[in-house]
Amino acid sequence: MKTVRQYLLGDDVIQLAIRLGLLAFLIYWTFVLIRPFVPILAWSIVLAVALYPIFGLLSRILGGRPRLAAVILTLINLGIVIGPATWLGLSAVDGVRELAEKLSTGDLTVPSPPGQIKDWPLIGPQLHEFWNQASNNIRAVLREVAPHLKPLAGTMLTLAGNAGVGTLKFLLSVALAGFLFPNGPQLVAAGRRFLSRVVPEQSEHFLELAGATIRAVSQGVIGVAIIQSLLAGVGFKLAGVPGAGLLAFAVMLLTIVQIGAAIVLLPVIIWIWIDKDFTTAFLLTLFLGIVGVLDNVLKPLVMGRGLTTPTLVIFIGVIGGTLAHGIVGLFIGPIILSVAWELTVAWIGTDRARPASLPG
Structure with missing residues (x-):
């Protein structure tokens, strides 16, 4: 027969299971409720960390008034998002919709080379022949794969349709970052206390590493890519290039994944020399050439340390982040x-160094 002690232990186990189940349900339901706000909160934290040095400098210039500095910096960020960023986004959305429609109808084609290319000195005949062969071959390939690209058109239209929601998330993130600026020291202290419980011996190092990685990627990769794409979009618009917004978006995407903007800029420059007079083509080529090498100039200036994150990690982050959010x-x-990659590498390096430091 069971003793009283066994019955009490059984009741304790049942109560513990009920409490754990309720706690798990509460955590799950909380996550469901805050899940739509996770990208907004993450982007606002990234903005606050990336722009905090500018906020600190502005606060000192204003005589130690952090709230006024936060308001001014937030208004500037909102102006950038509402102005040129929204213009670029809407232009890109129009280009995506047009491309998706062509994919759906199977009308996607590559134009044949203009005849005047043959008159170009030195490279004219060879370039015309290469372009003509590429046009015919790509056109034949597109006819074969067009039926299989129709599902892609649906995905592109879905992403284009979510552009308005994305813009609203950007605005909310910028506004929330404005509230985070004055509370920067308290947030850093909270992050330090949290890490001290997870990795007591490396909490300070991991906190500095996370902040440095956020600033390096957000300023040296994302920020430079946005500046480069905005300037490229201005050049494309001035040149009257078809699909200027979509091409500018492609410049930003290629720059983020460290491939570079030359893949987009070189064909555009060729089109400009075909379509425009010499003076206009020369000025636009000079402008776009400067835009093309801008990342090589800005990255060393804005990145406090060399970016050690592999390109593949950034590429996966771009694809996975877009599909998820x-x-x-x-x-x-x-x-x-x-950030996850850098912290993991540092953690593994710490664990490997620890046995080596033990006396034999």
């Missing part, structure tokens, strides 16, 4: 994954 995920994906 839409247009906002395009920016927070590579940053979050880069």
Whole structure:
């Protein structure tokens, strides 16, 4: 027969299971409720960390008034998001919709080379022949794969349709970052206390590493890519290039994944020389050439340390972030994954160094 002690232990186990089940349900339901706000909160934290040095400088210039500095910096960020960033985004959305429609109808083609290319000195005949062969071959390939690209068109239209929601998330993130600026020291202290419980011996190092990685990726990768794409978009618009917004978005994407903007800029420059007079083509080529090498100039200036995160990690972060969170995920994906990568590498390095330091 069971003793009283056994019955009490059984009741304790049942009560513990009920409490754990309720706690798990509460955690799950809380996550469901806050899940839509996770990208907004993540991007606002990234903005606050990346722009905190500027906030500190502005606060000192204003005589130690952090709230006024936060308001001014937030208004500037909102102006950037509402102004040129929204213009670029809407232009890109129009380009995506047009491309998706062509994919759906199977009308996607590559134009044949203009005849005047043959008159170009030195490279004219060879370039015309290469372009003509590429046009015919790509056109034949597109006819074969067009039926299989129709599902891609649906995905592109879905992403384009979510652009408005993405813009709203950006605005909310910028506004929330404005509230985080004055509370920066308290947030850093909270992060330090949290890490001290997880990794007591490396909490300070991990906190500095996370902040440095966020600033390196957000400023040296995301920030430079946005500046480069905005300037490229201005050049494309001035040149009257078809699909200027979509091409500028492609410049930003290629720059983020460290491939570079030359893949987009070189064909555009060729088109400009075909379509424009000499003076206009020369000035636009000079402008776009400067835009093309801008990342090589800005990255060493804005990055406090060399970026050690592999390109593949950034690429996976871009794709995974976009699929998970839409247009906002395009920016927070590579940053979050880069921080996770750097902290994991540092953690593994610490664990490996610890046995080596023990006396034999």
